[in-house]
Amino acid sequence: MAALRVLVGVKRVIDFAVKVRVAPGGAAVQTQGVKHSLNPFCEIALEEAVRLREAGAATEVVVATLGTKASQETLRTALAMGADRAVLAELAEGAAAGPREVAVALAALARRLQPQLVLLGKQAIDDDCNQTGQILAAILDWPQGTFASRVSLEPGAVQVQREVDGGLETLRLRLPAVLTADLRLNEPRYATLPNIMKAKKKPLEVVPAADLGVPAGPPRLRLLQLQEPPPRAGGEKVESVESLLGKLRHAGRI
Amino acid sequence: MVNAVTAPRQGTAREHDQRHWWEPGPSARAAVACGWSHLKPPLPPDFVQALRAVVGAPNVSTATAVREQHGHDESMHPCAPPDAVVWPQAVGQVQELAALCHRRRVPMVPFGTGTGLEGGVNAVQGGVCFDLSRMDAIAELSLEDFSVTVEPGVTRKALNKHLRGTGLWFPVDPGADASLCGMAATGASGTNAVRYGTMRPNVLNLRVVLPDGRLLHTAGPGRQPRKRAAGYDLTSLFVGSEGTLGFLTQATLRLHPLPEATAVTIASFPGVGAAVACTVQVLQAAVPVARIEFLDEVMADACSRFSGMGLPVAATLLLELHGSRRSLAEQQQQMEEIVQQNGGSSLAWAEGLEEREKLWSMRHNAWYAALALRPGCQGYSTDVCVPISRLPDVVVETKQDLQASSLTGPMVGHVGDGNFHCILVFNSQDPEEAQRIHAFTQRLGRRALAAGGTCTGEHGVGLGKRALLQEELGQEGLDTLRSIKAALDPHNLMNPGKVL
Numbered sequence: 001m002a003a004l005r006v007l008v009g010v011k012r013v014i015d016f017a018v019k020v021r022v023a024p025g026g027a028a029v030q031t032q033g034v035k036h037s038l039n040p041f042c043e044i045a046l047e048e049a050v051r052l053r054e055a056g057a058a059t060e061v062v063v064a065t066l067g068t069k070a071s072q073e074t075l076r077t078a079l080a081m082g083a084d085r086a087v088l089a090e091l092a093e094g095a096a097a098g099p100r101e102v103a104v105a106l107a108a109l110a111r112r113l114q115p116q117l118v119l120l121g122k123q124a125i126d127d128d129c130n131q132t133g134q135i136l137a138a139i140l141d142w143p144q145g146t147f148a149s150r151v152s153l154e155p156g157a158v159q160v161q162r163e164v165d166g167g168l169e170t171l172r173l174r175l176p177a178v179l180t181a182d183l184r185l186n187e188p189r190y191a192t193l194p195n196i197m198k199a200k201k202k203p204l205e206v207v208p209a210a211d212l213g214v215p216a217g218p219p220r221l222r223l224l225q226l227q228e229p230p231p232r233a234g235g236e237k238v239e240s241v242e243s244l245l246g247k248l249r250h251a252g253r254i
Numbered sequence: 255m256v257n258a259v260t261a262p263r264q265g266t267a268r269e270h271d272q273r274h275w276w277e278p279g280p281s282a283r284a285a286v287a288c289g290w291s292h293l294k295p296p297l298p299p300d301f302v303q304a305l306r307a308v309v310g311a312p313n314v315s316t317a318t319a320v321r322e323q324h325g326h327d328e329s330m331h332p333c334a335p336p337d338a339v340v341w342p343q344a345v346g347q348v349q350e351l352a353a354l355c356h357r358r359r360v361p362m363v364p365f366g367t368g369t370g371l372e373g374g375v376n377a378v379q380g381g382v383c384f385d386l387s388r389m390d391a392i393a394e395l396s397l398e399d400f401s402v403t404v405e406p407g408v409t410r411k412a413l414n415k416h417l418r419g420t421g422l423w424f425p426v427d428p429g430a431d432a433s434l435c436g437m438a439a440t441g442a443s444g445t446n447a448v449r450y451g452t453m454r455p456n457v458l459n460l461r462v463v464l465p466d467g468r469l470l471h472t473a474g475p476g477r478q479p480r481k482r483a484a485g486y487d488l489t490s491l492f493v494g495s496e497g498t499l500g501f502l503t504q505a506t507l508r509l510h511p512l513p514e515a516t517a518v519t520i521a522s523f524p525g526v527g528a529a530v531a532c533t534v535q536v537l538q539a540a541v542p543v544a545r546i547e548f549l550d551e552v553m554a555d556a557c558s559r560f561s562g563m564g565l566p567v568a569a570t571l572l573l574e575l576h577g578s579r580r581s582l583a584e585q586q587q588q589m590e591e592i593v594q595q596n597g598g599s600s601l602a603w604a605e606g607l608e609e610r611e612k613l614w615s616m617r618h619n620a621w622y623a624a625l626a627l628r629p630g631c632q633g634y635s636t637d638v639c640v641p642i643s644r645l646p647d648v649v650v651e652t653k654q655d656l657q658a659s660s661l662t663g664p665m666v667g668h669v670g671d672g673n674f675h676c677i678l679v680f681n682s683q684d685p686e687e688a689q690r691i692h693a694f695t696q697r698l699g700r701r702a703l704a705a706g707g708t709c710t711g712e713h714g715v716g717l718g719k720r721a722l723l724q725e726e727l728g729q730e731g732l733d734t735l736r737s738i739k740a741a742l743d744p745h746n747l748m749n750p751g752k753v754l
Binding site for chain 2: 015017035037038077080186187189190191192193194195196
């Protein structure tokens with residue numbers, strides 16, 4: 001069978017169950033000592049890639065991320081879920097990156113590794129940007145199938161069912177292509193202990209981000225300010241309809 | 255109405271000082287025990303102020319809606335609201351609040367998720383409800399020791415999500431997404447108990463706040479050896495104590511490795527007896543089955559229709575196997591042979607995650623599927639557990655009893671443990687049917703006891719099974735329990751009216 005390599009881009013994010021707090025200064029969220037994990041949509045993308053390999057449609061799954069050294073842990077989890085090898089495009093401690101920077105790094109890796117398919121999560125749960133896959137496809141000038149809820153490979157092409165506002169749309173894209181995974185694509189597996197052990201021995205390559213053309217300096221997308229929503233005020237019981245209307249008018253609601 | 259709350263017993267049960275802060279006379283006491291707590295005066299304002307001083311005013315509530323919400327669980331027992339609800343944020347606050355209630359002789363009721371099935375949180379004597387859900391730390395996760403420490407606000411699903419990526423899981427899975435400390439308090443079990451055990455063997459240590467506010471670590475502070483022979487087993491004493499001995503403010507749990515491979519299948523049988531006999535044989539063949547769940551034909555039909563699955567209307571077993579790829583293949587073969595020998599249908603194995611989840615959620619919706627059989631009615635679940643050897647007889651007799659009593663009671667069960675539930679669906683407004691239900695459950699409880707089993711395999715005693723507990727343990731057993739209760743809670747402040 002012809003070699004069909006899948007490149008999966010993943011992101012290390014604050015775990016979905018954590019109550020996120022704004023750090024003093026209002027310019028970032030608190031990340032020190034906070035639980036991080038693999039972005040749920042990236043997990044779904046990775047699961048799809050591993051299933052393609054298990055079904056014999058793909059021959060190798062390479063997982064990659066742009067991040068600081070801490071992202072190595074995330075890559076090991078991805079390897080435990082079934083990826084064959086991993087690449088860390090390493091940023092310096094404290095450096096930040098946005099969708100454009102990630103897309104530049106993944107594009108450089110794609111040129112190096114020559115995958116037929118790039119799978120990403122549709123968005124990260126920390127910034128909800130939903131841009132990386134689209135920017136990457138533009139840089140590489142490859143077709144894109146975003147919000148994928150079903151993927152099937154054919155010789156030289158991939159059929160993608162997309163979740164769009166009006167319902168479901170099915171596209172056939174020539175390979176190589178970029179796909180982003182939506183929630184209903186699959187249910188990702190849990191890493192088991194034997195696979196976690198095996199993952200420790202799988203290759204993990206570290207490449208400085210600058211070598212992949214990621215520009216130094218602040219990301220293109222600048223975060224201006226963060227603030228928590230106002231605390232919830234208690235409700236109030238009123239005695240009559242007139243009183244209710246009065247209060248609503250007073251609050252400017254009617 | 256099936257109201258199983260009874261008036262307080264006279265005689266030996268009242269040996270210790272049970273006068274509470276408002277010193278009721280005997281008729282008021284009886285009224286209170288029946289849940290008529292509105293006849294009691296509310297808590298004195300200075301006491302409520304003292305509660306606020308410990309946890310802050312936003313964490314104390316005497317609002318009616320809040321109290322009513324905390325006065326019932328998922329059982330049929332009528333709501334018995336506490337006089338106040340408090341939300342401690344740390345164990346030190348739990349201790350201070352307990353000491354305060356102890357000084358003023360105010361009853362205390364621990365509250366986790368309110369998902370119990372035996373009225374365990376109903377404040378039948380009023381008092382203060384300690385809602386522990388804001389204490390939700392997960393700490394001391396050790397991947398090498400397979401242990402983790404959780405506070406009452408952590409539910410079993412939240413813990414397993416937290417463990418994602420570690421290769422470990424906590425397998426005890428009662429139907430609800432219950433608080434783990436609450437599960438420890440009721441000695442909960444679930445579909446995986448046949449292979450992984452119930453709560454009791456999976457709790458290594460408990461941090462308990464005693465009724466007077468003292469802090470007790472049942473296996474010693476900061477310890478979680480996998481086995482110990484050091485003194486009386488206090489951990490096991492507090493597991494299943496249903497809030498009557500102290501507050502379980504932290505539990506150290508035993509984790510298990512996730513299975514490498516899992517396979518699930520459904521088998522239909524010509525009759526209830528064949529399905530149950532098949533279960534017995536699977537266990538005797540020492541197949542390390544992970545889950546073996548039974549649905550009688552009424553339940554199978556109800557579940558199938560509720561979840562749109564199209565199962566045959568027959569006694570059914572839902573089976574799950576865990577293991578490595580190779581051992582799974584061996585187990586599957588053994589299982590197929592045994593099922594065929596008992597006249598079961600041929601097996602189609604589901605191995606993908608989505609398929610397996612679909613089958614199990616059909617089973618987990620059993621409660622709702624049963625209620626859908628008679629819309630507008632209420633449900634009550636029985637919970638007997640008998641030795642495996644007696645299971646076929648007890649199940650068949652129970653089914654005959656259901657038919658003879660004209661009751662709607664689809665059966666579902668963790669037959670691997672000898673435990674099954676009749677989900678009785680009845681019209682609570684019809685006193686005659688309620689009477690038949692009550693009589694049926696008494697007969698069922700006694701049938702289980704006569705077969706050498708227990709009246710409650712996993713739900714607990716709570717309000718409704720105290721009389722059966724007496725029959726099950728005998729006078730000496732019950733007296734011993736009362737001595738222990740008197741030693742730890744001499745003023746009967748911890749969840750009074752439950753268990754004993």
